Amino acid sequence: MATSLFSRSILSLALLVLVMLTGSTTAQLSTNFYSRSCSKLFPTVKSTMQSAINREKRIGASILRLFFHDCFVNGCDGSILLDDTSSFTGEKNAAPNRRSARGFEVIDNIKSAVENVCPGVVSCADILAIAARDSVSILEGPKWEVKVGRRDARTASQSAANRNIPPPTSNLNQLISSFSNVGLSTRDMVALSGAHTIGQARCTNFRARIYNETNIDSSFATTRQGNCPRSSGSGDDNLAPLDLQTPTDFDNNYFQNLINRKGLLHSDQQLFNGGSTDSLVRTYSNNPGAFNSDFVSAMIKMGDIKPLTGSRGEIRKNCRRVN
Template structure:
């Protein structure tokens, strides 16, 4: 009796896993709703070596320093959330422009610019003035996720680069770690992203780290934190000083793209207040439970949400430019 029940459960589990896998494959192979001028084959004839160049540089960078994977992925998030996916986050300040790098959510925390610079240099050598920095960042973020053990997806290409950046817009649009679930939903909805997208994209915090200045209020003041977890984090992050000290967002597997982030949320071991808001008696609780138990579902929804996020207000056609250096306009 118990043997038959266990075989039945195992078979059901296998069918469920196979179904999720097939759905993920369909997502990656099927045409995606997107900006009409974006296409995965945009550079097929003008720069056919582009995918291989990007992958080789990202792979080399992650072998040297695995934390750069999360850094590159974060660059893409922070680019798309400020005036769309236009490469503006990569621009250095100039005497005439205060860019996004020194915004509250970026200063002293954005990294990985050298990876994008290295890719751009090799791409320019292969196909000059052809591929945008915005598209390089989109490809690099996908490859970083895949190399860290996460899903892959078809990256839609054809974006052009912004001529300028905005410190004020970055300060307004980037979600702070103090955000409530209600505020997060409003911010993401304003970008055309649903609660499911929000919850799946937040799973990017299964890799990466946060500064003491970002998580101090959560581990000292919030009641929804496991006491032993909070006590250890307080030891690393005192009430005064040590703002630059960093801890991994996912202490279990900080350089592995998996579902540990969601399991940490359920155990109330989240490093950031805004993350714990996803599992705090609100509308996202069910999705967190779902992803924590079903990695294939998380991968499928994350891939779909990354494609949607990559479609936020791209510059196409004659808009913007193709920068020859990602840190400055031509």
């Protein structure tokens, strides 16, 4: 009798530990997390995102970048959306985000629309994940089902944003290491870099490449120099498309550009510069289906980085501040 009672106690304790452990993993994320609590979530996000892209196609790339910058800093927890206050330092003014990260008002608009159909239910972190997926599909990229169930962080880390988000000056080894640090493989890294098939970059982020580097097509460099003066501080915010061919269409032209030495950023061209990722770039350049498939897998995997689930975090009423 005592032995049986002891065994049941041990079993109960083991189950409790298991529940506690699984509560801190991605197990609670699922594609149908809001199927009952907010059945109109996905069409609401997509229609609002569609309206934003109709106004400015570039915003799709900006939202996708926000999701990337969010997930790389302590996980996909919506921390990048928090504003600085007199008593709180967020991530918006970290070096990779300052005067660069954009689209916050779009997330605000989506949050308001979602609150109208199911108030207090959906996290800002999930809204950002869904909006990133919708941005890709609206711009003619692949479609996938987004896993949801994240909750919002009450904290942010400017230092982690400065440390963890790979800068455009990164070499290949640094890129591989940055992605490996958050559990993403080299294949994931190359596929996710393909997001640069849409969007634009500031002159300050590619000036050194177009004036100083040799692994660049000369006519491409000359073209980009026309809108990006050599002198630092002059024209820093002037923009150029990351994909010179189809900057608002999600396709595989980015990889074709790399093969032709027309990658805009130093970190872009590092993927095709005689290193270990050259073969993947060639594969994606020749096979858009392979790129789309690997990109989807990598996006889902990135969305699994350290989400807050269960009772951790909160559901923010306003994406810019904690409750």
